[in-house]
Amino acid sequence: MKRLSAATLADLPDDVIRPGYDRAAVRCGVVHLGIGAFHRAHQAAFFDDALNAGDLRWGIVAASLRSPAVRDQMAPQDGLYTMLVRDGAAEQARIIGAVRQVIVAPEEPEALIAAMASPDTHIVTLTVTEKGYKLDPATGALIADDPQLAADLAALDRPRTAPGFIVAALARRRAAGLPPFTAISCDNLPHNGARLRDSVIALARRHDAALADWIAAEGAFPQTMVDRIVPATTDEDIAALASRFGVEDRAMVKTEPFAQWVIEDRFCGPRPDFGPGVQLTAAVAPWEEAKLRLLNGAHSGIAYLGGLAGIAHVHEVLALPNARHFVEALWDEAQTTLSPPPELDIAAYRRALMARFDNPTLRHRTRQIAMDGSQKLPQRLLAPIADRLARGQGIAALALAVAAWIRWQAGRDDRGATHMVDDPLAGPIVQRLAPAWTAAERVDAILGFAPVVPPGLADNSGLRDTLAHWLTILEQQGALAALGALRQDCHRKM
Template sequence: MSNLSHTPSHAITLNQANLDSLPKDVKVPQYDRSKLSAGIVHIGVGGFHRAHQAMYVDQLLQSPGSEQWGICGIGLLEANRGLADILKQQDYLYSLVVRHPDGKIENQIIGSMIDFLFAPNDKQSVIDKLANPETKVVSLTITEGGYNFNPATGEFDLTNPDIIHDLANIDTPITTFGFLTAALKARMENGIAPFTVQSCDNIQHNGVVTKQMLLAFIEQYDAKLYEWVDKKVSFPNAMVDRITPVTTDTDMQYLANTVGIIDQWPITCESFTQWVIEDDFCNGRPNWDQAGAQFVSDVTPYEKMKIRLLNAGHSVLGLLGSLHGFNTIDESVTDPLFAQYLREFMDAEVTPLLDTLDGIDLTDYKDTLIERFSNPNIKDSLARICLESSAKLPKFIIETVHENLAKNPSSPKIELATIVLAAWCYYSDKQVDKQGKPLDISDQMAETLHQFASKTAKDKLAFLRITDLFGDLANQTSFTQVYQKAIDAIYDESLSIKSIMQTALNSKG
């Protein structure tokens, strides 16, 4: 993060020594951090982890008996260097600013992280930490793209240069899979029980996917280790949910000027949080249910509900809102037309595909989503929402299209989702909104997306020919007929995004 431009004289620097000096209305850890040990090692310490899992651990630690479940963070990327430095300076403490829809703000200090290892400086220390018998759970937030699978086939990408490097140099790995393999190999050879690998990423069946990807890597490396991991290591599925925007200088200034805390990398989040976890751990687990999480035997229906409604809803607002000229989620959904479009998409095209969930009323859930998206105190940028769309949309929206096509091939309910996909094509092709303002696009596949989308003028189905993302949609007439109409409308510069959305809603009666 950038430095504070102005530091008030009364503001207190966040660190362990200053905890007792912080303002009394700031919630601070009520446990002795010096007595914690890191039973959890977390790879990918981003804003979401610090607003979600680390918060649950902090809550659990408030009650005696969970001292073994502190967190050691791991940064594998050079981009994590700044975070590593800041966390060390702050004794791994950070502020969590919880913003409610009604304007209420809760400020708390999270103390559950007790160490952070920066892999580019010392890879062996990371392997040793993962291999330490003290480590019981290794959790991940490495983003959808970090799992290294082909979105269309689900197969592990063995052509990735970093994966090729790790298979040949397992003692000096680069990727998550390389580090996990090196550590599990050491544990197997030294007779140490394995750790549970727990994905906290927004991927349906995230535990199953993590296991498949890791085993695909290990299969190329060591047959004996493959068998041991396959039989001994647990990979619980989990559904995670909490909207966590990117930290801004404004967040830092708020803490310094209004609260009186100098924190170089605070986290802002909404008040809503949910964590549903498959109760499948091979080496003990924290009692997260005491902190508000939910352990279940099957996470699948919860995952599907969240990914197809919340995450897909974000993408609907993100892509259409970006082309219209909006900047944030709340700005988009407080527009009545956008709210109506989103609700119709959820009601007509997604809900009929969802399972019944005990204890969850889908109507209430969708109402809550609209309220959460509308939170004026969470300025979640559309650029962040659209980040790495190529890793998100196949699961969030394209699978919904495929399921609706299979359910009713002659007249599938796909029009609203298809307009979003056509908008993604325009977004990737023109890279500007409908007023010509440049868009901030960040996607590992950005060049490929642009290359295919830019051929749309000559071939309306060009974008769909990225089969890794769209599968066989380009060959399904019942889809391409709808898609080509959507492309015609989106690319018609005389038509606004709102007029296209309104026409689509009118056509549905």
């Protein structure tokens, strides 16, 4: 079967939305680090909107910092791919044309530095996951013993990390008399702009103090909040789309209708005239906090409890009344820790989130969400727990989600099926969780693990006792029983 490409665009069904601009006339004003499904369904679509609006400065040079897989999917397709938006029975296919080149950084580091140092480049965006910033989550310092970062600390002629590529490119721009680009983190990190700035400036200072000062004075690292559910594409998805199109698209992504990008209005150069779905604001933190603690916090709880129960997809977990009650209880707890902006109606936001979770056509896998839990729990669950404990408030639902994460580390669900714990700290975590210990002893081991648990929570007896209670139920009776117990506890307290 022929592949999707510029040559086969005309063969697609009439209801498929195609790029409304001359791709040959596009200049690449954006470099994106970490091209994956989320970028293709989120930021790339917004830059594609700008191109469709007639501003042809916002094509994308995208880079994979590790695998050639996405390059190999997109290169035969001239960078084109389908964004399939699903909402119940409705489905809309749109061809995104914004990505003009994909670079595999380990193969062509010089090409990536050159793209970032180009006078046409005004914005660099990143989706490299929480672990890609090479910062200790507890201290905020560079993880100097990380092998990739250690290489970049030694030399930047062939960078290996996202901060390394940014520093190398900014050094070249400064030497050429060009202004810096605006660097925008699009990862689910609290204060993501500040963290990116910290990692870049700290790395730059290890090489050239004057360069670090120039970046600090002239650069821009706006805070952002990104929101769109983008499940992993399956072979079945690709086959179904090929049957519909008559051409194969190996780079397709599937997503929901909802998309939001809140960006701090802090740029050091040109930016697009962003359209619907993008909000420029002076303060991102309240939006970011609400999203992390409501959407992402609930997602983590659903992932670990559903995964332990052997349930594959988010909407299937939410079909269980006790799981639905758990999400609402977690939101009740987390909501008290928020300071939402006036434009954000939390009650309406919660209703919209539940409707998004219920979307059966997304088939969002619990195991996909469960990845990298050690990097996600501090901001999603432990931060609201700390806030509520400081106020003397209960943490039953939030603690159940954390206990489910601890239980997940055993690598076996309630039915005995094994799973891989996909996490950069999986090794040191499992070493702390001896199976002969009691649940309380395993909780103590986790609370003493500084890379995940902040010092203020490590010695909290209330947290310890609540986690031990839930972990005991999870280990002895399973996730479904724990969900039922939470609901009974809440009814007794009403």
